[in-house]
Amino acid sequence: MSDFKQNDDSVLLGAVEKIRSERRKAGLEGLVGGLEAVVITTEPDHFVPAICELLGNTGHCVSAAYSRGPHDVCILSQEGSADLIIQTRKAGVNPFAAANQGAKTASVPNTRLETFIFKCRDVKEYFKTQRKRGVEFLSDDVIKTPNYTYAQTMPSRFTGNSIGLVEWKSRESDYLTPDCAPLSLDVAKPDRPWLNNIKDLDHVATRVRAEERDAAILEFMELTSYDFSFAVYVDFLNSITNVARLSPDDYAQVFTSGIAPFTTVEQSGPTELFIHNYGPRSHHMAFTTENIEDTVESLKGQGQGFLSDLVGSREEGLKQIFTKMSPNTLLVNEYIRRYDGFDGFFTKSNVTLLTQSTLNQ
Template identity: 55%
Template sequence: MAAPFVNDDAALGREVEKALEDRHRAGLEGLVGDLAAVVVNVGPDDVLPAARELVEATALTAVAALDDPLSVLGGPCLLLRDGLGADFLVKSRPPGPNPFAPYNTGAKTGPDAPARLETFVFACQDVPAYWRLQRERGVAFLTEAPIETDTFVFIQTVPSAHTGNALGCIQWKRRPGAFVHGGSRPLDLALPAKPAHPWLRRIRGLDHVATRVRARDRNAAIAEFVALTNHHFAFAVYVESLNSITSVARLGPGDYAQVFTSGISPLAGDAAAAGPTERFIANYGVRPHHAAFAVSDIEAVVAGLAGAGLGFLSGLVGSPEEGLKQIFSVMSPTTLLVNEYIERYDGFDGFFTKSNVTHLTRATEKQ
């Protein structure tokens, strides 16, 4: 009888090392830079509500409404920008096949849930070269060739079997962030207004996004991400009491980080022993769980957001002495994303602490 599957970092290290060697050997090293944008898909009636939620709870401002600028399919899309981190493209795809659909459903979503942070779009020095080299390695893309406009060149992978997310690469022709191009069709949509609340000015750009993946897919998901980007695996925090691992891939200090949360062991018959991470996947599918925004004076931010009606899964966790404070909002009904707000204090040289990860993971039991 085979021993039960249990994750460990030694096995992950071997897979990541091979991915790094293959990346270097293929000539991909250094081609991919920092995160440029995330694409969030929602239902056809939820584009404006979803954008409004983000505008009212982050530093993002809605700056344009147009046909989806990155897809040959079209569909309404709102561009949200804060000038501090990655842009948000909030869109709704037209009727037809949805390559992300198999990953969106769970016990609490129903069979046709469209809501998902679908694609992470990274800056790239040479998209045609990236596409050619990755295709030679067997990577599959959603289009037969890169999409080229007068302002950018773009390519996007098919959704990952491990995370349900796609990865896009964009090469700017003139200036970074020029999603609006000569073929863009402006849409007659009323952009949500940016509130003048003072606490919103204390929110910064996107710090990280955490995707929940099955325990058995953890190593493959991280190795795949490393192979498709210029990131490297940095560290993992194990919370044995909750059967959960939080793993972090980083590009460099201060850059966007990709986070993967999984079980230590797979979901089994005992739902209580499975822990909140594996149960979340059973309820909602493999998907990004939260988008984290850096802030200053987190107490003022949270008090302001709570006063404006945003709910939270717990109180603030952490302290200046520990180096950081964090909190999770409730899940958005339109995007199925949680907002995290995180403040790191001067002198803190880490990314997370085990205490904070434990408290926040436990808070998601309510989902």
């Protein structure tokens, strides 16, 4: 890719329909559903602080905590939302280690949002079909437990993330297996009524290199039933926000990249600079938020830092804001409120202001 100059949508749009056609021919179309969970791995000493932090700035609550093999795991759940699976890896090989290398990641070499887990109606069929197509998985066969069947792809060389596929047998969001040992954690949901305003996981935005933007989006389409929807270009910040949708009502997958590749710290813009510092990875988790003005003020009162003021307005259709990056997860939280049946996903003005706010990271 040494001759790569800059992105436009022409090549990507030409490949999108090809991917859709290939999915249909392979029998994959519709096999993968919506997001069930994200897996966030922390350093061992950041595990409990990360859980406490998310209990204090989201509407999710602890639904299970256990040890399994080399992992300690805590499940944070909320009705109507994907689960947040917080874990720490105490031993063994980290398959994501190569993706965690950036200018500012030396002290947290195991920390990242690692995996997006999607519902699948036939994991065995998915595994068989995708292996024939050359997709690599972390295990030689599907993982079968009393309550679910599971498969997980190898981490992507474009995003550093993997895709998990879960087929529930009876109880959804029940991840416990016979080899799990109960884990006692000294954590509690804060008694803050305004946390009830923070609802479902709306989208996660992953930052990818400019020269790998198309490949990352197309790979995600190949592994799921999602389709590329649209892109918002912010030329003066050298940034593109790309949205993939399953349907207008489902969780969305967002990819942010530069228009042109990284050159220097001073000239490349906040998106490519983030990748230079932290590697390709998920930048933020966005949560649908009611009474967003009061909720943000309450979060500030509890000590939560933000990268800017709220951007947008009811007249424009939505308001959004980014928190400062968590030292425990290397993730930013976004709080988003769409008004009055707003039928867009973003506005260019909000994307511009939020992208600009990340210069304050």
